[in-house]
Amino acid sequence: MIELKEVTKEYAKGIAALNGVSLKIEQGEFVFIVGDSGSGKSTLIRLLLKELEPTSGKITVMGKDLGKLKHKAIPYYRRKMGVVFQDFRLLQDRNVYENIAFALRVTETPTRVLKKKVPAALSLVGLAQKYKSNPKELSGGEQQRVAIARAIVNEPSILLCDEPTGNLDPVNSWEIMKLLDEANQRGTTVVVVTHNHEIVEAMKKRVITMQKGNIVSDTKKAVRKS
Amino acid sequence: MRISTIRYTVKQGLRNIARNKMFSIASVATMAACIFLFGVFYSIITNFQYLVDKAEESVAIVVFLDEDITKKQKENIEKKLSKREEVLEVKYISADEAWEEFQKDYFGENSDAAEGFDVNPLEHSDNFEVYMKSVEKQAELVEYAEGLEGVRKVNKSELVADALTSVNMLIAYVSGAIILILLAVAIFLINNTVNMGITIRKEEIAIMKYIGAKDSFVRAPFVLEGVIIGVVGAAIPLVLLYFAYEKAINYILTKFTIFSTILNVDFLPASEVYKTLLPVGLLLGVGIGFVGSFFTIKKHLKA
Ligand SMILES: Nc1ncnc2c1ncn2[C@@H]1O[C@H](COP(=O)(O)OP(=O)(O)O)[C@@H](O)[C@H]1O
Numbered sequence: 160m161i162e163l164k165e166v167t168k169e170y171a172k173g174i175a176a177l178n179g180v181s182l183k184i185e186q187g188e189f190v191f192i193v194g195d196s197g198s199g200k201s202t203l204i205r206l207l208l209k210e211l212e213p214t215s216g217k218i219t220v221m222g223k224d225l226g227k228l229k230h231k232a233i234p235y236y237r238r239k240m241g242v243v244f245q246d247f248r249l250l251q252d253r254n255v256y257e258n259i260a261f262a263l264r265v266t267e268t269p270t271r272v273l274k275k276k277v278p279a280a281l282s283l284v285g286l287a288q289k290y291k292s293n294p295k296e297l298s299g300g301e302q303q304r305v306a307i308a309r310a311i312v313n314e315p316s317i318l319l320c321d322e323p324t325g326n327l328d329p330v331n332s333w334e335i336m337k338l339l340d341e342a343n344q345r346g347t348t349v350v351v352v353t354h355n356h357e358i359v360e361a362m363k364k365r366v367i368t369m370q371k372g373n374i375v376s377d378t379k380k381a382v383r384k385s
Numbered sequence: 386m387r388i389s390t391i392r393y394t395v396k397q398g399l400r401n402i403a404r405n406k407m408f409s410i411a412s413v414a415t416m417a418a419c420i421f422l423f424g425v426f427y428s429i430i431t432n433f434q435y436l437v438d439k440a441e442e443s444v445a446i447v448v449f450l451d452e453d454i455t456k457k458q459k460e461n462i463e464k465k466l467s468k469r470e471e472v473l474e475v476k477y478i479s480a481d482e483a484w485e486e487f488q489k490d491y492f493g494e495n496s497d498a499a500e501g502f503d504v505n506p507l508e509h510s511d512n513f514e515v516y517m518k519s520v521e522k523q524a525e526l527v528e529y530a531e532g533l534e535g536v537r538k539v540n541k542s543e544l545v546a547d548a549l550t551s552v553n554m555l556i557a558y559v560s561g562a563i564i565l566i567l568l569a570v571a572i573f574l575i576n577n578t579v580n581m582g583i584t585i586r587k588e589e590i591a592i593m594k595y596i597g598a599k600d601s602f603v604r605a606p607f608v609l610e611g612v613i614i615g616v617v618g619a620a621i622p623l624v625l626l627y628f629a630y631e632k633a634i635n636y637i638l639t640k641f642t643i644f645s646t647i648l649n650v651d652f653l654p655a656s657e658v659y660k661t662l663l664p665v666g667l668l669l670g671v672g673i674g675f676v677g678s679f680f681t682i683k684k685h686l687k688a
């Protein structure tokens with residue numbers, strides 16, 4: 160599903176945010192990525208979104224070599240993945256319903272389909288009643304749930320989450336993780352960057368640890384080796 | 386494009402305008418100022434051009450005929466001259482008319498002085514007055530007329546023609562230069578204003594792109610917004626100017642009677658000026674709004 164081969168990313172010459180990282184994530188996996196601040200986790204996510212180009216190395220996602228993806232093809236590529244960020248990134252100029260609908264509007268989904276899918280996604284995250292609210296009127300946990308509804312409404316193959324619980328209290332954090340796990344149960348490959356050790360330990364998923372641009376441990380490989 | 390997408394684009398474009406009121410007002414005001422300046426300038430130039438054109442049309446060359454000219458030859462000359470493209474009108478002046486005009490010009494009121502003449506002293510002075518659309522080609526026409534059979538000589542007013550031709554050139558250069566300057570200023574101002582608006586929405590654009598929106602999908606509402614602002618920004622000054630124009634013309638004609646009485650000058654009615662100014666002004670508004678928003682947003686769509 161996702162494969163990195165010797166991927167290096169240098170924002171400035173000589174200083175590598177990612178330093179020859181190789182990594183393979185299979186379809187249907189749930190993977191945590193942990194590591195100190197500045198270890199390159201967000202850089203990895205942004206490379207997978209093709210928001211950044213690697214300085215060297217090759218990234219393949221869903222069978223596509225990202226290096227060969229044309230600018231025009233990027234939107235179609237991104238529609239197959241959902242993204243969730245620490246700061247929610249909702250569109251402040253429209254209500255909850257329209258925020259989720261946006262992910263369907265970009266694919267020119269007919270209004271009649273949209274009217275079914277948006278409420279369904281809202282129900283999944285438990286916000287069916289709040290569809291008319293503005294993002295500003297919601298709590299952090301609720302906003303993140305809207306973001307997740309937006310990310311999954313297109314039934315993406317991959318869900319990329321960069322510290323989705325970074326701004327949330329433990330109760331809300333668990334709620335969000337539960338939603339991500341549910342998405343994973345439905346078949347979506349989920350990659351979650353997080354600092355929340357308590358959750359990582361409790362969920363017993365694959366954990367990749369990064370340090371200064373390198374992968375220093377991967378529970379999947381550790382299992383295989385031992 | 387689907388209907389639902391069009392509906393979304395229109396709705397979003399309108400909402401953008403309503404949501405960023407200060408920005409919208411600033412853009413409309415900027416646009417309005419530019420179009421207003423353009424309109425004022427255009428009105429002045431077209432009236433000037435109009436006066437020059439009228440002056441040109443009143444300049445005639447006079448084609449005198451051979452004494453032994455036949456009727457057939459005369460008709461032939463008239464036909465040939467009328468056919469030429471630069472010719473507005475060919476007027477036959479008979480010997481009697483020529484004499485009458487001469488009396489009027491030289492003796493004026495005291496026509497007794499002319500009574501000493503029994504026969505028309507200008508008997509062989511029947512001629513064609515040839516009026517031109519544009520005096521630029523006077524020399525050419527004179528040469529052509531002189532070469533025609535039965536033509537004795539051709540009188541022309543080179544000085545006036547040359548003066549009018551150079552005034553025409555001057556108008557063309559000055560208006561070209563001023564239009565370029567105005568356009569540059571307008572695009573600079575609009576670009577700045579749109580930039581200000583886009584910086585605020587950079588985040589929004591980034592989010593849309595994460596979600597997989599195509600460039601055109603992100604761009605469409607912004608461009609529509611730019612075009613609407615352009616149309617409104619153009620319509621307001623054009624309407625104002627229409628009424629201001631009529632007022633100004635009335636004012637000038639009543640306050641400075643010298644124009645209408647002595648110089649025999651009149652001005653174009655607003656409706657005449659607006660035949661061109663209205664579509665051009667609106668098109669400028671739409672064009673600047675479109676170009677301004679299209680290219681400003683293009684910068685933010687790269688990632
Ligand atoms: N846009 C950028 N320009 C320059 N350096 C950057 C940029 N983004 C991140 N970095 C640097 O790259 C390294 C990795 O950053 P990041 O991937 O954000 O780490 P993490 O998400 O693990 O905290 C850090 O040293 C950071 O300072």
Ligand SMILES: [Mg+2]
Pocket residue numbers: 200201202321
């Ligand atoms: Mg980070």
